[in-house]
């Protein structure tokens with residue numbers, strides 16, 4: 001069965017810069033072993049959020065949309081966890097391809113962020129932070145996003161996500 005929702009937060013993000021800032025704030029509350037799943041259509045801002053997260057974690061290398069690779073590891077420049085950034089778009093639902101990535105091996109010591117992972121990576125952990133990004137309805141600037149964060153599992157049960165909306 002799915003774990004009950006623990007914590008959730010909805011916020012409006014008004015620009016790519018603000019999305020980066022959200023990522024930098026999120027980095028402050030993440031720790032090794034955390035799995036973050038990003039859901040949203042193409043251009044929603046998943047990679048933009050992940051870039052801010054990488055900045056907040058202080059990792060090496062720019063976070064980009066990986067064109068040829070499915071997973072990219074950004075080692076920490078300090079003593080923090082590495083960021084494993086996965087774009088599962090071209091990944092089939094098959095277990096074989098998933099297993100080749102060895103995410104189960106890297107997860108305990110890393111922050112793992114997965115774009116397009118719905119239906120593919122849930123088995124990795126019952127503790128997950130789901131982030132859903134929507135373009136705001138009626139926004140003609142295409143700069144406004146509605147972001148919903150939802151923590152699942154014991155890891156997130158006592159967490160306070162309100163620090164993200166400061």
Ligand code: ADP
Pocket residue numbers: 013014015016017019040041042043044045046047048049065115142143144145
């Ligand atoms: P995804 O990874 O979800 O496909 P990207 O982060 O690669 O999306 O691209 C998002 C695009 O939308 C970028 O060109 C970014 O500049 C633009 N954008 C406009 N407003 C926002 C916003 N509020 N948050 C994130 N990206 C935004």
Ligand code: MG
Pocket residue numbers: 046047065115
């Ligand atoms: Mg992307």
